[in-house]
Amino acid sequence: ELPNGQPLLLTDTVGFVRKLPHDLVEAFKATLEEAVDSEFLLLVLDASSPSVDVHYDTTREVLKEIGVVDHEAIIVFNKADLLSEPYERSRLQRRYPDAVFISARTGLGIDELLAEMSKILDRKSTVMHLRLPSDAYQLVAQLHRLAVVQDLRYENDGIYITAAVPSNRCHEFEAYVIEPQPA
Secondary structure (H helix, E strand, O other): OOOOOOOOOOOOOOOOOOOOOHHHHHHHHHHHHHHHHOOOEEEEEEOOOOOHHHHHHHHHHHHHHOOOOOOOEEEEEEOHHHOOOHHHHHHHHHHOOOOEEOOOOOOOOHHHHHHHHHHHHHHOEEEEEEEEOOOOHHHHHHHHHHOEEEEEEEEOOEEEEEEEEEHHHHHHHHHHEOOOOOO
């Protein structure tokens, strides 16, 4: 869960796949195919690696090969605390102006990364006003898992919920949409 209450499921896939035997690369592609169904990608790169640009280009190439071309991505440079030369960070910032610099070891930049993730999910969410049947507890639980529930009221004629629902899941609740009700 993100600090603003948004539910989040992170999946870690294989990383750098250059200069590996062909059959191993094909196996890694299978694990990367989960990215096709993702809301967005975190491309985590080792900021201290002298080959960081090659790693980025290779990752993008593999994602393109498996059909992940239009996905929004946050470029994340881990190990930013190990960048001893200021010009190296400046160079990376020029080439990747929207990148987030973090250190998993020290916690540097984690708040900024979480904020960027929240912004993406906010853009990909739709606020829905719903009236569910009084016994639709499974739907209530589902909304709590995948959305940010902003208001929940149990009334005689049903369960009223206002929730920020991921846009790609709104169709599941269209039958229950109502006009906003006064609190």
